[in-house]
Amino acid sequence: MNTQPVIQCENITHYYGNRLIYRDLNFEVQRGKILGLLGKNGTGKTTIINILNGFLKPRSGTCKLFGEKMDSISPKTRNRVGILLEGHVQHSYFNVEQIEKYYAGFFPQWDKNAYYNLIDKLHVTRKQKINTMSCGQRSQVALGLLFAQHPDILILDDFSMGLDPGYRRLFVEKIKEFAANDNKTVFLTSHIIQDMERLIDDCIILDYGKILLHEKTQHILNTFKRFTFKTNATNIPNSNILHNTEKLGDRWETYSFENINTVRDNFSKHNINVDNITEEKLSLEDAFIGLTGKY
Amino acid sequence: MYKAILYKEFIKTRAVIIILPTLFAAVAVFSFLQLFEEIRLAGKVSFLETVIQKDTAMFPYFKHLPTFAGVLLASVQYLPEIQYKRLKLTLHLPIKESKTIITMLLYGITIVVTLLLITIAALLIPLAKTFPAEIVNAQFMTLIPHFIAAPAAYLLTTWICIEPTWKFKIPGIIAATYALTFFTMTAKPGAYMPFVPYLIAFVVIAFCFPFLSVARFKEGIQ
Structure with missing residues (x-):
């Protein structure tokens, strides 16, 4: 069995201008875990996700996804990684059908049913443009696309942003269902910590410049x-x-x-x-x- | 995968793909109507004399229109990618980033070049039926730098759109505007011809500019 961590971040140091975001940040995420990254605004939650996906070059240090360095992630590995950008950003000029058709062209293991199972629960037509949908509906489109991709890891940046309690609950349930399936890994951030309690196995709490705590959620709740x-x-x-x-x-x-x-x-x-x-x-x-x- | 990328680019640009040929066709029709009106008023011989002696451009409206087409197409194609940093989604696809960008650029270049070739044919073939080959050739030589401006404008606009910082966008806009003036200078027909290979070379070099912006975008430069 492969015991290599899915995510490895080693000695990440980053500044925005002169402002230190973190110094020598180190953590790993093991396969099959749901890890939540918690932190106040400005502690660098989105920054670490950007670094991890190769969209930001840190001042120093390395992040690896499935053993590949963040600045040279191969297409094969990208195929295994599903990302949700902050605010459920999608190509919103597509309609429901078009966006499915678009992404289906990239992923050999694409599961159209996984997408439409979620979409059919929404009060939207298949010809409805994504930019005319509510934030909650857009979140379900983004989630449906991620599930259809069948990734080995989901990286979700502030998944609860803009969602009402019903959609937040739905999102959490679907993520749990996904993670329970085939030992999938989830790495996520959220502002709404009460959602995380029901979801995450492990928890990293970021403070300004450093990791304050990296522990099992249950351990924190118990002690x-x-x-x-x-x-x-x-x-x-x-x-x-x-x-x-x-x-x-x-x-x-x-x-x-x-x-x-x-x-x-x-x-x-x-x-x-x-x-x-x-x-x-x-x-x-x-x-x-x-x-x-x-x- | 390439088909899917082309599909996305088509969805973004389909309105412009209709608008630009319609606009070009309308301007071409207007140019011909104006031309025939001038011939009717002045008489063919007198008109020809004027064209030859004064080096008149018969299609003056096509001086800036190709540049406009390049800018419009690139804006429609790349502004949605930059809005909310959607380019991250595009670059995260399981395909080499360079291949994705090349496909997107070639899509745009193909549309621009196809539009220009059709326009050149639509302008010069009817002209050849009425005027001697020398005049048609002179008009072709007048139009060619203006038409090469279209792919140049497309690539420069793409470069500026993707560039992540205004600190570089603004000098980029100034430099691009200045560079594009070389494509639209007024000169005697044919005077530009020795310069055309340099203009083409500039377009080839400009093809690399968007990759610089993508590299800066990927580094997260703000």
Whole structure:
């Protein structure tokens, strides 16, 4: 069995002008995984997707797709990679039928039914132009084209952009269905983290300039918690144990991967008296806020 | 795969493929009507004297029309690719990027050249029935640089459309406009002929320009 990672990014450093996007970014995506790249605006989520697909040359470092360097991806490998651009961008001057006919000419394993199964659920005619469709309908056209291509990996840039809850749910369900099939790999970004919770196996959280965390989603959900407490202290510094500690009204809150006893011990060690400390399980969105802060 | 690329280019340009020949045909008909009116008013001999002595161009409206055709076709073909960076979708196809771009360029060049050949034939064949070969030849030599401007304008417009930054687009527009003036200079019929190989050589070189823009686009230069 081939154990080579589907995606490998090694020591990626990139700047826009003088602004550092990341320094020495390293990560891998294994076959059969759904990996979500989470980050605030401007942390470089789309940038890494552009680098990965060979549409942006980083200052240094290399990304590989199926072992091929990003600036020389062969047509054979491109055949295995389905990409969704930010905003579900497509050749919108085509109509529903024309765009299917166009892409069918490139992919030997093209599955017309996979496309029309999705399209037939939309309230659109086959002659309807894509630029007259709603964002949700366009997302289904883009998804149908990707499924018909039968790629081994899907790279989705901000798939939830502009979608209402119904279409977001539909998109997530279809992606899950796709990934469950034949050990397919999915690498995606989204602003709407609550969608990711139901979808992704692994999670990379990007902060400005670096990866903050690369973990299994379930591990984050099981271990990362919010603690609220009262204290007379005026300042509680962040540490390796505590993340984004802040005062909210008369209570404080902090986030940690440690259990309540370790958190309490940490306060004692710094001579901080705390009362009424409570522990709370988090959604992925809350965990994201806990790790990256609100600002 | 090439068929699919050509299909996409056809869908983008089909309106222009109808508009341009219609426009060229209308201008050709108008030019002939004007020509025959002048012959009728002045008499054939007097008209011929004027044409020979003053080196009159019989089809002055075709001086800038081919350039316009090249610019229009390239704009219709490549602006949708640049809008929302759709070119990424095109370059992601499982075919060598250079082959994709060459196919797209050859599609445009073929349309422009076909239109020009048909126009030349439509202008000069009727002319040959009325005027001596020397005059027809002189008119051909007058038209030829203007017509070579069409593929040049097409390639230069493509180059500018795909170029990702305005910092390079603006000098590109200035340089292209200046270069195209060499194709539309007014001169005695035939005076341009020694210059025509250089104009053709320029078109051949200009074929490489869009590849520079594509390379810059792929590097993500902003």
